[in-house]
Amino acid sequence: xxxxxxxxxxxxxxxxxxxxxxxxxxxxxxxxxxxxxxxxxxxxxxxxxxxxxxxxxxxxxxxxxxxxxxxxxxxxxxxxxxxxxxxxxxxxxxxxxxxxxxxxxxxxxxxxxxxxxxxxxxxxxxxxxxxxxxxxxxxxxxxxxxxxxxxxxxxxxxxxx
Amino acid sequence: xxxxxxxxxxxxxxxxxxxxxxxxxxxxxxxxxxxxxxxxxxxxxxxxxxxxxxxxxxxxxxxxxxxxxxxxxxxxxxxxxxxxxxxxxxxxxxxxxxxxxxxxxxxxxxxxxxxxxxxxxxxxxxxxxxxxxxxxxxxxxxxxxxxxxxxxxxxxxxxxx
Numbered sequence: 001x002x003x004x005x006x007x008x009x010x011x012x013x014x015x016x017x018x019x020x021x022x023x024x025x026x027x028x029x030x031x032x033x034x035x036x037x038x039x040x041x042x043x044x045x046x047x048x049x050x051x052x053x054x055x056x057x058x059x060x061x062x063x064x065x066x067x068x069x070x071x072x073x074x075x076x077x078x079x080x081x082x083x084x085x086x087x088x089x090x091x092x093x094x095x096x097x098x099x100x101x102x103x104x105x106x107x108x109x110x111x112x113x114x115x116x117x118x119x120x121x122x123x124x125x126x127x128x129x130x131x132x133x134x135x136x137x138x139x140x141x142x143x144x145x146x147x148x149x150x151x152x153x154x155x156x157x158x159x160x161x
Numbered sequence: 162x163x164x165x166x167x168x169x170x171x172x173x174x175x176x177x178x179x180x181x182x183x184x185x186x187x188x189x190x191x192x193x194x195x196x197x198x199x200x201x202x203x204x205x206x207x208x209x210x211x212x213x214x215x216x217x218x219x220x221x222x223x224x225x226x227x228x229x230x231x232x233x234x235x236x237x238x239x240x241x242x243x244x245x246x247x248x249x250x251x252x253x254x255x256x257x258x259x260x261x262x263x264x265x266x267x268x269x270x271x272x273x274x275x276x277x278x279x280x281x282x283x284x285x286x287x288x289x290x291x292x293x294x295x296x297x298x299x300x301x302x303x304x305x306x307x308x309x310x311x312x313x314x315x316x317x318x319x320x321x322x
Contacts, residue, residue: 022233025233025234026234028233028234029231029232029233029234029235029236030232030233031233031236032233032234034233070190070277070278071190071191071192072183072186072189072190072191072192072193072195073186073187073190073305073306073308074278074306074315075192076306077301077304111303112301114301114304116231116277137298137299137300137301137317138298138299138317140273140275141273141319141321142272142273143231143238143273144234144235145234154231154235156317158299158301158302160302
């Protein structure tokens with residue numbers, strides 16, 4: 001597995017699993033019916049943002065995007081989002097992307113990373129971020145309408161860099 | 162004082178004090194050098210967002226914007242931002258705008274309101290939001306670089322509707 005900057009040509013291999021993850025409506029605060037054009041605009045970042053892919057040869061295993069979470073006097077706080085291809089789960093893609101993004105954020109001079117909306121029922125993600133040093137700063141009660149669990153909490157997670 | 166939907170014609174009376182508030186760099190997570198065009202795009206909302214002004218005759222005393230804070234399965238969470246003309250502070254403009262925005266958010270069907278970045282040293286704002294039923298959900302340590310106080314906390318505040 002190798003992690004590198006995403007190119008425009010990678011999008012065609014990102015969109016199929018990104019679309020499925022968003023359409024499932026259980027982990028992402030995106031419109032489940034997002035159009036491909038809007039999704040590409042939201043995922044494929046321009047500087048100072050970055051988008052990376054984890055690849056194995058020609059196969060895209062997962063992707064992450066990162067950038068400033070706030071502007072101006074709070075622009076030292078970064079954020080990031082992650083999508084792992086469901087067919088390639090369980091082999092550490094999310095963890096590798098997480099570590100990579102933390103390293104890049106440090107290099108870019110950010111002082112902390114904040115996740116704005118981690119669905120509380122997404123226990124694998126919450127556990128992964130905890131193991132990478134994130135803590136839950138607060139939980140928005142009933143912040144997320146889960147397709148089968150109803151209204152569940154939405155964690156704000158944070159770690160210093 | 163009357164609160165009404167902002168029109169394109171109001172911008173010329175909003176920009177002078179909005180620019181000054183943002184340039185001071187002590188309360189807003191915006192680029193202090195924001196251009197007028199970018200500021201107008203960020204402040205003057207389109208549906209489902211709303212922008213309102215508090216007016217006394219032809220004078221704009223303050224303004225607020227509101228809209229969804231998240232998308233998709235979290236689009237029932239609203240957010241809002243407020244700017245009060247410094248020359249018209251201390252007469253309840255912020256409180257009136259706050260109450261108005263909470264009422265509109267309820268009418269629009271939101272279930273809660275979240276503020277993502279309330280500067281901890283902005284004690285007047287923190288006190289006002291508390292008095293309007295908001296609580297601090299969490300504080301991003303050193304989340305804001307204050308021009309005289311250095312790195313200070315950034316509160317995430319919340320209330321149900």
